[in-house]
Amino acid sequence: MAGRNGRTVRDLRRGNRTAVLQRLYFDGPLSRFELGPATGLSSGSVSNVVADLIADGLVEEAGSVDSDGGRPRTLLRVAPHSGQMIGVDVGETRVRVELFDLALTELARAERPLTPQGYDADLIAGHIRDGVAEVLTAGQADPGRLLGVGVGVPGIVEHTPDRGAVVHGQTIGWDAVPLERLLRSASRLPDGVPYFIDNGAKTLGQAEMWFGAxxxxxxxxxxxxxxxxxxxxxxxxxxxxxxxxxxxxxxxxxxxxxxxxxxxxxxxxxxxxxxxxxxxxxxxxxxxxxxxxxxxxxxxxxxxxxxxxxxxxxxxxxxxxxxxxxxxxxxxxxxxxxxxxxxxxxxxxxxxxxxxxxxxxxxxxxxxxxxxxxxxxxxxxxLGPDAVTVGAAILPLAEFFAAGGRRPEPATENRLPAWRAALEERAPH
Missing domain, CATH: 3.30.420.40 (ATPase, nucleotide binding domain)
Known part of the structure; x- marks a missing residue:
């Protein structure tokens, strides 16, 4: 049910989860008491959201800290192993692929050198697919925990409804290359794993703004x-x-x-x-x-x-x-x-x-x-030479946070009736 501002109860829940996850991620570990002022949520809302995130395996306890005269306060943090992301840097000397956990700790990497004549789009797509398979194997990753694959590329990226991300890389001879479609065409990843493709300078900027200078x-x-x-x-x-x-x-x-x-x-x-x-x-x-x-x-x-x-x-x-x-x-x-x-x-x-x-x-x-x-x-x-790769991995992470820490639900024909969905939206948190 939508309120006067057009936001539903589901929107509010998602926003509250996003606020708590982001504060724990950037400023944690934090106690429930500290999360209130940090997020602007009431103590009751914080308790409900934290309980929900712990039940989902996204948040875990991280020790305790003494309080003023009371019981020690339990510290909370985002659970590093609750999700994984892949970052890809399509540079002009190599393709670098890295697997990260939720704390952006590198778990595995693969590299493929490029020559100035090696910018064939099919070749690059093959390097990315092979690199993704290699890091998933080396990192003993579970594709079910994979939040997505972020890819930083040289050139202008256009997001289209029919072909996905299309790259206009004039300096490397790419004219409207449907890179997302090329990656999906022979991908060994589950269909539900999203690709996030953007300009390499933007992914570098994202990384430096989140974690760097x-x-x-x-x-x-x-x-x-x-x-x-x-x-x-x-x-x-x-x-x-x-x-x-x-x-x-x-x-x-x-x-x-x-x-x-x-x-x-x-x-x-x-x-x-x-x-x-x-x-x-x-x-x-x-x-x-x-x-x-x-x-x-x-x-x-x-x-x-x-x-x-x-x-x-x-x-x-x-x-x-x-x-x-x-x-x-x-x-x-x-x-x-x-x-x-x-x-x-x-x-x-x-x-x-x-x-x-x-x-x-x-x-x-x-x-x-x-x-x-x-x-x-x-x-x-x-952030050094891995900044573009880290920034590319941030793309699926940012989307995950914006969704309140919930993965996209697979499409299904057995959808709830409208009346049942409306009741679920109105249910208290």
């Missing part, structure tokens, strides 16, 4: 700096983040040709692939037959050698120019969105790291408007 910020931009560059914008209006194709902002009219085909994109100057290409074009000698990560390590070693050794002037000049382009690109984000924080992640961002950051900050302040530039901090992300 973005915690506590209301407005932030999380930058993915890898073979290419991308960004995720998080604001109060876009709570879970929105991927923005920042790498294809034009920074130079009639400039270098980007992988997307357009001239002068930021990615053509600030992505790791273009950075290495420019070093090669200027006479540098990246190691042959290695992946981009190894080549970038060699470039950094050449530009910043041990004391007493002369640096490679070409590598140093290209890196310094890249820092200026990256700083100028960040200034556009500062002027447009006025964030509290900008966080830089991705494998190339982490490699360049603290050595690169002072120059990037200096150039961002030079090109940005003074007022928003004075209010923003620019730092590295904290």
């Amino acid at each position: 973005g915690r506590g910020a209301r407005n932030a931009v999380v930058v993915l700096f890898g073979s290419g560059v991308g960004a995720c914008l998080v604001t109060p209006e876009v709570e879970h983040g929105r991927a923005v194709e920042w790498g294809h902002l034009t920074v130079r009219v009639r400039g270098r040709r980007c992988r997307c085909g357009a001239p002068g994109c930021l990615e053509a100057y600030a992505g790791a692939e273009s950075l290495l290409a420019r070093w090669r074009e200027e006479g540098g000698r990246p190691p042959q037959g290695t992946d981009e990560e190894t080549a970038l390590t060699a470039m950094l070693a050449a530009a910043y050698p041990p004391e007493g050794t002369a640096p490679d002037p070409v590598a140093l000049a290209v890196l310094e120019e890249t820092a200026e382009y990256l700083g100028a690109g960040l200034s556009d984000l500062i002027n447009l969105f006025q964030p509290e924080r900008i966080l830089i992640g991705g494998w190339a961002g982490l490699q360049l790291g603290t050595r690169f950051l002072p120059a990037v900050r200096r150039h961002a302040a030079t090109y940005a408007l003074r007022h928003p530039a004075d209010k923003v901090t620019i730092d590295l992300g904290r």
Whole structure:
């Protein structure tokens, strides 16, 4: 039965369960007494919800704490083994698949290396399916406890009613690839296990906002700096983040040709692939037959050698120019969105790291408007190379929390009559 605001009793129950689960997850262990003010629920509602969650196996006791003159209070936490998630990072050098428990502890992982010519959609889908099967076996997982598979991909993701998630990845040659349908076509997972497919920069942003350097910020931009560059914008209006194709902002009219085909994109100057290409074009000698990560390590070693050794002037000049382009690109984000924080992640961002950051900050302040530039901090992300995978695993976890910790019920023809369903909705919690 719906109230005046259109919410049913079932909606209220789900919202109460969501509130308790989220507070225990982010701030726990907590006692029932602490959950009241933390969630805004009455003590009776907290007791009912906690009893329900314990009965479902989602919440468990985690010791006790002394109270002021009374009996010790029992602490509660979300039970780590009550659910599992899979996170997938479709990067530009590898496909990484990880299995996590509900506390995002890694249980198993699998990786498949990629070559620049290895972006065939069927091949990628096969790597994901094989990786999922591998981690489920290695982690001795129960597919019945699997909340879903989250996948972070390069490109724009369109969610369609007939084909599921469709990926437009122009830089890797994907034109409206129905990735979700490809994954389901030969999946060994139960039909009820959902897939959550989104842009890799967004999953990186989700991870940093939940567990990394973005915690506590209301407005932030999380930058993915890898073979290419991308960004995720998080604001109060876009709570879970929105991927923005920042790498294809034009920074130079009639400039270098980007992988997307357009001239002068930021990615053509600030992505790791273009950075290495420019070093090669200027006479540098990246190691042959290695992946981009190894080549970038060699470039950094050449530009910043041990004391007493002369640096490679070409590598140093290209890196310094890249820092200026990256700083100028960040200034556009500062002027447009006025964030509290900008966080830089991705494998190339982490490699360049603290050595690169002072120059990037200096150039961002030079090109940005003074007022928003004075209010923003620019730092590295904290979650390391697994951030995209963790963020992808968060996608099914966030949906699970939003549903009050209830898995989707399988479709059935033996549905309750309408009168019976209405009575169940009206039943007291």
